[in-house]
Amino acid sequence: MTDIALSMQDRTNPRFNRGSRLVDTVSRAGLLIAILAVVLYGALASPVFFTTGNLVNVLTSMAIVGIVVVGMTFVLVVGGLADLSVPATIACGAILSLALQPMIGPVPAFVLAVALAGACGLVNGLLVGYVGINPIIATLGVGTIVLGIVQAAVGGVIVYGTDPATAALVKSRVLGIPTIALIFLAIALIGNFVLSRSFWGRWTIATGGNYSAAEASAVPVRAVKAGAFIITALCSGLSGALLGLTLQSARPLVGTGYEFSAITAVVVGGVSIMGGFGSVPRAIAGLVFVQLLTNVMVLQGVRTPVQGFILGLLIAIAVALDVALRKRGVA
Amino acid sequence: MALLSQIARYRVALILGLTLIVASLLVPGFLSLTTLGLGLDRSSTIGIIAIGLTVLLIAGQIDLSGGAVFALAGIVSIQLQPSLGLWPAACVGVLTGAAAGALNGILSVGFKVNSLVATLATMLIFRSIAHWITASQPVSGTDIMFSLALAKIYFDIFTVRSALFLAAILLLHFWLTRTVSGRNLFAVGSNAIAAEASGISSGKMVFLGFVFASTLAGVAGVLQSLATNTGSPMFGSELTVSVIAAVVVGGTRLEGGRGSALGTLGGVLTIASLTTAMEFQSVPAYVQQVVAGLILILLVVLDRTVRTTARANTRAAVSA
Numbered sequence: 001m002t003d004i005a006l007s008m009q010d011r012t013n014p015r016f017n018r019g020s021r022l023v024d025t026v027s028r029a030g031l032l033i034a035i036l037a038v039v040l041y042g043a044l045a046s047p048v049f050f051t052t053g054n055l056v057n058v059l060t061s062m063a064i065v066g067i068v069v070v071g072m073t074f075v076l077v078v079g080g081l082a083d084l085s086v087p088a089t090i091a092c093g094a095i096l097s098l099a100l101q102p103m104i105g106p107v108p109a110f111v112l113a114v115a116l117a118g119a120c121g122l123v124n125g126l127l128v129g130y131v132g133i134n135p136i137i138a139t140l141g142v143g144t145i146v147l148g149i150v151q152a153a154v155g156g157v158i159v160y161g162t163d164p165a166t167a168a169l170v171k172s173r174v175l176g177i178p179t180i181a182l183i184f185l186a187i188a189l190i191g192n193f194v195l196s197r198s199f200w201g202r203w204t205i206a207t208g209g210n211y212s213a214a215e216a217s218a219v220p221v222r223a224v225k226a227g228a229f230i231i232t233a234l235c236s237g238l239s240g241a242l243l244g245l246t247l248q249s250a251r252p253l254v255g256t257g258y259e260f261s262a263i264t265a266v267v268v269g270g271v272s273i274m275g276g277f278g279s280v281p282r283a284i285a286g287l288v289f290v291q292l293l294t295n296v297m298v299l300q301g302v303r304t305p306v307q308g309f310i311l312g313l314l315i316a317i318a319v320a321l322d323v324a325l326r327k328r329g330v331a
Numbered sequence: 332m333a334l335l336s337q338i339a340r341y342r343v344a345l346i347l348g349l350t351l352i353v354a355s356l357l358v359p360g361f362l363s364l365t366t367l368g369l370g371l372d373r374s375s376t377i378g379i380i381a382i383g384l385t386v387l388l389i390a391g392q393i394d395l396s397g398g399a400v401f402a403l404a405g406i407v408s409i410q411l412q413p414s415l416g417l418w419p420a421a422c423v424g425v426l427t428g429a430a431a432g433a434l435n436g437i438l439s440v441g442f443k444v445n446s447l448v449a450t451l452a453t454m455l456i457f458r459s460i461a462h463w464i465t466a467s468q469p470v471s472g473t474d475i476m477f478s479l480a481l482a483k484i485y486f487d488i489f490t491v492r493s494a495l496f497l498a499a500i501l502l503l504h505f506w507l508t509r510t511v512s513g514r515n516l517f518a519v520g521s522n523a524i525a526a527e528a529s530g531i532s533s534g535k536m537v538f539l540g541f542v543f544a545s546t547l548a549g550v551a552g553v554l555q556s557l558a559t560n561t562g563s564p565m566f567g568s569e570l571t572v573s574v575i576a577a578v579v580v581g582g583t584r585l586e587g588g589r590g591s592a593l594g595t596l597g598g599v600l601t602i603a604s605l606t607t608a609m610e611f612q613s614v615p616a617y618v619q620q621v622v623a624g625l626i627l628i629l630l631v632v633l634d635r636t637v638r639t640t641a642r643a644n645t646r647a648a649v650s651a
Contacts, residue, residue, distance in 0.1 A: 081447055133631050134585050136395070136447050137575065141628040144572050148621030156617055252617070260455055263448075273448050305467070308459030315452035320442040 031270065035289045042296040049299060056178060062291045063184035064243050065261045066284065070191035071235030072262040073283040074228040077195065079208035079275025080135045082263050083232045085124055085143030089117040090255025092150050093240025098159045098250050106166045110245075114237040120146045121233020125226025139229070151252045161248035170245040180242055187235065192280040204228060209276025264311050265290050268318045290314070342633075343581055343597035350601050354608035361608060368489070374603030375496035376551050378596075380570065381577045382499050383547030385595045388578060389507075390540040391520040391587025392439060392446040396431065397548040397574060399457035401567035404428045404549035405556030406461055409472045417474055421553050428549015429542055431457055436541035440534045446541075461564035469563035477557060492554050497596075499547075504592035516540070521588030569620065576627040577602045585631070602626075 042049040068086055075083045093113045100109035120142060127138040161167060172179050195201035203224045206214040215221045236258070244250040269286025271278030290311065297307050355361045380397050387394050408424025415423065431453065438449035485494070507513040518526040519533040526533045556562045581598030583590030602623070609619050 081445070082451065127628065127632070131632055131635055133628075133635060136393070137579075137585060137631055138628065140572055140575070141624045141631070144624035145621050145628070148617040148619075148624065151617035152615070152621070156615060260451075263451070267448075273445055303463070305459045305462035309456055309463065312452045312455035312459060315455070316438055316444070316449065319444045319448050319452070320438065323443050 031268070031285050031289060035285070035292065038289065038292045038296055042292065042299070045296065046299040049296065052176075054295070054299075056176075058291055058295050059181045060178050060246075062287060063178070063180045064239050064246075065258060065265065065291070066184045066287055067187050067239040067242070068232070068236045068258055068262040069265045069283050069287050070187050070280055071232030072259075072266050073191065073271055073278060073280050074195065074204060074231045075135070076263075076266050076271050076273060077208045077275060077278045078204045078225050078228040079211065080128060080225060080228050081273065082136060082259070083124065083139045083229060083236075084136060084259055085120060085139040085146060086232065086236045086259035086262060087253070087255035087257070088143040088146040088150070089120050089233045089236040090240035090243065090258055091147055091250070091252050092117045092120060093237035093242075094244030094247075094250035094254050095150055095154055095159050095252065097241035098161045098244045098248070099154055101162050101166075106163045110166075110241050113241045113244075114234060117237020117240065118230055118234040120237075121230040122226070124233065125229040128229060129222040129224075129226030135229075147252060154252075156252065158249055158251045159244075161245065164248070166245050167248050170242060180246065183238075183242065187238070188280055188284055191231075195280055200224070200227070205276060205278075207275075260311065260315075261290070264315050264318075267315055267322070270318075270322065272322055273319055274322075343594050343601075346580060347597045347601045347604075350604050350608075354604050358608045358611045361604075361611065366607065366611075368493075370603050370607040371493040371496075371600075372490040373607065374599050375490075375492040376555055377570065377573050377577055377602060378496040378599040379492075379499065379551040379554070380544075380548045380574045381581075381595050381599050382496075382503055382592070383544030384574055384578050385503070385581070385583050385590050385592065386516065387540045387544040388583045388585060389516050389520045389587060389590040390537050391523065392537055392540060393450065393575075393585070394435060394541065394544045394548075395447065395450040395571055396435060396454035396457055397544065398567035398570040399454045399461065400428050400431045400545050400548040401552035401555070401570060402562075402564055403431065403457045403461045404552035405566055406465055406470060406562035406564065408553040409470050409556050409560075409562035410464065412473045417472075417477060417557075421557065424553040424556070425546060425549045428552065429546040431549070432542035432545025433538075435545060436538035439541060440538045458564065458568075465562070465564050467564055469561050469565075472557070472560045472562075475560050477560075492558065495554075496599075500592050500596045503595075507590075507592055517588055519587075572620070572627060573602055573606075573623050576623050576630075579627060579630050579634070582634075584634070 048054050068090070072083060072086070075081070096113035096116060097106075097110045100112060103109075104112070124135075124139050124142050127133045127142065128135045170180060174182060195204060203214070203219045203221075204227075206217070206219050207221045207224045211221060214224075236255070239258075240250075240255060243254065247254075265287035266278070266283045267273060267286070268290055269278075269283040271283055271286075294307060294311075297310070302310075360366060380401065384394060384397065404424040404427045407427045408421045411420035411423055414420075435446075435450055435453055438444045438453065439446045442449075485491075489497075507516070515526065515531045516536060518529070518531055519536045523533045523537075526536075552567065555566065577598040578590070578595055579585065579598070580601050581591070581594030581596070583594060605622060605626075606619060609622065
């Protein structure tokens with residue numbers, strides 16, 4: 001909950017300074033209210049909701065998407081629209097970290113898988129930052145290529161883990177908290193530090209806010225833009241590798257849907273799709289909301305397609321709201 | 332530099348020619364009429380969606396939801412067959428496409444949501460609806476004979492679908508090059524504000540562009556479902572990359588304001604001959620994906636570099 005408290009601090013943003021009091025309140029605390037409402041509804045509607053087992057489940061699934069969300073925040077803030085190669089980089093992380101285990105051992109396999117995912121991000125970054133290709137097209141294309149190569153590398157089949165010890169390590173708990181959630185927490189803290197406290201984060205926000213102005217004030221805009229895609233790829237590679245180790249199996253389509261979950265979380269958290277504004281805690285608040293909502297829907301027996309439908313609507317509404325609030329704030 | 336710009340100008344024809352030569356050398360029997368006819372029939376699915384996307388890209392917008400609309404329209408046209416009959420069901424399928432396009436248009440034009448994000452969200456929505464109404468199972472139609480009729484090859488090369496596609500390309504070419512509204516579309520794509528200032532209602536134009544693109548995706552979906560007598564929520568999931576690749580190979584600019592019907596025809600035929608050739612050589616599906624992705628990236632990079640050089644040249648000429 002400290003995350004949300006943090007996100008409440010950026011009151012200096014011009015976006016929240018004008019407009020009516022009601023709009024002001026809703027845009028500032030809307031997400032917090034929404035999260036509380038979902039928690040309240042979940043608690044009343046389902047006896048399972050507040051059990052430790054369920055909350056740990058939510059935490060675990062949140063951790064896997066959450067690591068991607070941290071990276072995706074950078075892409076959105078830098079004005080890179082979205083990274084659609086996430087499913088491919090997740091598959092890359094998951095498949096390689098399992099497939100390479102017998103050959104080079106679990107730890108090098110893990111590192112290599114994440115590094116190779118990062119290399120995919122480098123390609124994305126070069127195409128978007130230096131060649132200047134539309135990010136969606138670039139990441140869509142690169143994602144297709146990477147997924148194809150990964151599938152070809154393992155022959156298009158499911159890969160199984162060979163080292164149960166690593167699975168036990170990933171699935172273990174520290175003081176009742178899943179290790180994977182602690183890893184997510186660490187990534188989120190690092191991401192938050194980089195985005196809101198470091199020079200790189202200042203550059204990222206400046207580049208997303210006004211590309212030409214940032215370029216004129218000697219910000220290495222191309223490198224910053226490319227960096228955001230590398231960060232996302234590293235994050236999703238890490239998330240994929242953890243996912244692979246948890247499941248001890250990986251199929252090529254293991255990452256499908258994660259790009260939408262991540263984009264939904266970031267956008268619902270109020271990070272602007274136009275770039276130049278946003279923070280990691282904000283994105284994580286969005287993630288908490290989406291994950292709790294999904295969890296309540298699952299507990300209530302809402303079918304998967306309907307969940308997808310609702311999440312799609314959420315993205316559309318959140319982005320439309322963002323545009324509307326922006327207009328109010330600037331005009 | 333003149334040579335380079337000539338190459339850039341006619342690169343669609345060049346790429347298509349090269350693809351055909353390489354394919355006919357590597358794949359025995361590639362140039363037989365049957366193969367070409369089948370390839371053309373297959374390509375008409377991508378082609379019909381590509382026509383809609385060409386118009387939308389010229390207007391400066393993009394639609395990622397085409398594949399999902401394709402699946403949804405097909406499912407609607409199949410599922411309504413028992414209650415409405417074949418033709419009315421097909422019409423409702425196409426109308427579903429149009430309605431989907433209207434939603435995209437409202438989000439992009441009305442709510443001013445970036446079209447990439449809007450169609451990304453609607454893609455999720457449409458795909459979910461497709462899974463929802465079919466319970467994720469493929470559905471089959473009532474009249475299997477009709478699909479046979481649809482797959483019949485006339486004059487050794489045309490099927491109903493490919494003839495429809497070619498006719499639509501000709502119509503699009505005529506519309507884009509010979510009519511005022513076609514020219515207005517380019518104006519909207521290159522500079523929406525300037526177009527608005529000169530009396531073109533760019534919002535309306537973009538909205539209609541979205542409706543047009545999704546309607547055509549719907550038509551393609553209905554035709555596909557009728558030809559296979561099946562509707563499936565999984566249909567069209569890998570279409571997005573191929574269609575964008577086909578349009579971009581055809582020289583249509585992603586940022587709007589440039590593109591042509593004949594270019595799209597060339598792009599579609601290139602992608603189709605590549606796919607057919609690879610299938611004849613039993614190249615696995617994922618390798619085909621890699622090739623489609625590589626072509627997309629390479630061409631966008633090429634487009635980018637050639638165009639910036641050309642612009643730098645004009646700038647130099649002006650200052651000199």
